[in-house]
Amino acid sequence: MDAAALTSRFPATQDLAGKDMPTYRVAGSDxxxxxxxxxxxxxxxxxxDLCGLELQGRPVRFGVVIHLLSTTHKEYxxxxxxxxxxxxxxxxxxxxxxxxxxxxxxxxxxxxFEGHPDPRRILMWDAYPYHxxxxxxxxxxxxxxxxxxxxxxVTGQKVEPAPMMGGPFVSHGGKLSEGEPSALDxxxxxxxxxx
Amino acid sequence: MVKSDxxxxxxxxxxxxxxxxDAVVNWVRSxxxxxxxxxxxxxxIELMAAGGSRFDxxxxxxxxxxxxxxxxxxxxxxxxxxxKMAEVVRRIYDQMAEPKWVVAMGACASTxxxxxxxxxxxxxxNIVPVDIYISGxxxxxxxxxxxMMLLQEKIRNEGGSxxxxxxxxxxETKIVS
Ligand code: SF4
Numbered sequence: 001m002d003a004a005a006l007t008s009r010f011p012a013t014q015d016l017a018g019k020d021m022p023t024y025r026v027a028g029s030d031x032x033x034x035x036x037x038x039x040x041x042x043x044x045x046x047x048x049d050l051c052g053l054e055l056q057g058r059p060v061r062f063g064v065v066i067h068l069l070s071t072t073h074k075e076y077x078x079x080x081x082x083x084x085x086x087x088x089x090x091x092x093x094x095x096x097x098x099x100x101x102x103x104x105x106x107x108x109x110x111x112x113f114e115g116h117p118d119p120r121r122i123l124m125w126d127a128y129p130y131h132x133x134x135x136x137x138x139x140x141x142x143x144x145x146x147x148x149x150x151x152x153x154v155t156g157q158k159v160e161p162a163p164m165m166g167g168p169f170v171s172h173g174g175k176l177s178e179g180e181p182s183a184l185d186x187x188x189x190x191x192x193x194x195x
Numbered sequence: 196m197v198k199s200d201x202x203x204x205x206x207x208x209x210x211x212x213x214x215x216x217d218a219v220v221n222w223v224r225s226x227x228x229x230x231x232x233x234x235x236x237x238x239x240i241e242l243m244a245a246g247g248s249r250f251d252x253x254x255x256x257x258x259x260x261x262x263x264x265x266x267x268x269x270x271x272x273x274x275x276x277x278x279k280m281a282e283v284v285r286r287i288y289d290q291m292a293e294p295k296w297v298v299a300m301g302a303c304a305s306t307x308x309x310x311x312x313x314x315x316x317x318x319x320x321n322i323v324p325v326d327i328y329i330s331g332x333x334x335x336x337x338x339x340x341x342x343m344m345l346l347q348e349k350i351r352n353e354g355g356s357x358x359x360x361x362x363x364x365x366x367e368t369k370i371v372s
Binding site: 123124125130132137138139140141142146147148151154155157159160161162163164 | 278279281282285286307310311312313314315316317321322
């Protein structure tokens with residue numbers, strides 16, 4: 001790919017020196033222009049992936065990572081975008097395939113994609129109040145009303161935190177091996193320094 | 196089958212079998228349990244295998260998988276029940292005509308299985324009354340067939356009415372004979 005064309009045209013773009021593929025940090029305001037320039041001028045015509053992530057210890061909490069593939073040149077490019085105020089422009093208008101990916105990132109992290117044609121949740125039900133993949137959301141969940149009020153009335157069921165450490169059906173036997181995460185020991189969810 | 200339910204005496208002319216209406220009704224029901232395959236995750240693959248020629252669920256009169264709740268007697272919950280799907284499972288159960296039974300197939304349907312998470316209902320018995328639980332992740336088709344034979348046994352011993360309790364409420368269906 002023509003890296004110089006990209007960085008000279010969008011001076012806010014920062015080369016992150018990706019080890020496996022060209023990687024750039026793109027300003028949110030430039031995102032649509034960058035993606036359309038890559039698509040129309042450099043042949044990156046396929047959106048391979050779009051996902052949200054939470055960046056701990058950075059001033060901007062959430063980010064979005066986009067992988068684009070050029071089907072003619074057989075190469076990838078990776079774009080990082082910080083979600084200032086939890087907002088990122090939607091690239092669904094350029095790559096329709098981004099639609100559901102952006103809905104998932106919104107559902108799991110609460111990142112708002114501006115200009116998204118259908119900004120609904122995709123995995124959790126519409127009335128769900130939380131964004132479960134955020135670091136401050138417990139794996140077991142938080143009690144909320146059951147999705148359907150009429151079913152809740154008949155069954156008395158709520159959305160309850162799942163049993164963890166020592167709860168019903170959770171073994172007390174400890175770990176089987178060091179590498180294996182278990183419900184008893186939640187320390188594996190803590191952030192560890194990268195090896 | 197309970198022995199005393201059917202009386203057959205070869206000395207009696209005309210090949211008469213004496214029995215109770217309940218026993219006949221239960222016998223008929225137990226041999227034509229039409230399942231509603233509520234396949235929600237990987238266990239559904241084993242459920243499909245049970246319908247194939249190797250395991251041949253039709254030996255028990257259960258091969259007629261009905262995707263319409265109106266035509267099914269037994270809901271086989273095969274898979275992970277998420278909270279989002281739980282609503283649908285309950286609605287389909289409500290749409291099934293009495294008498295109806297529920298089989299929780301596998302660890303997920305029975306207890307939530309390995310999914311101790313915010314998204315998963317911890318056992319389908321929280322929202323529908325379950326008759327048979329089948330352990331395994333996934334249970335082999337033999338285990339499913341074993342569970343279904345237990346269900347047949349249960350149906351054959353139901354006494355004249357179907358009485359089940361669910362969260363303190365008694366659900367009763369009278370057999371009209
Ligand atoms: S019990 Fe195991 S095989 Fe069955 S649905 Fe759950 S995870 Fe899949």
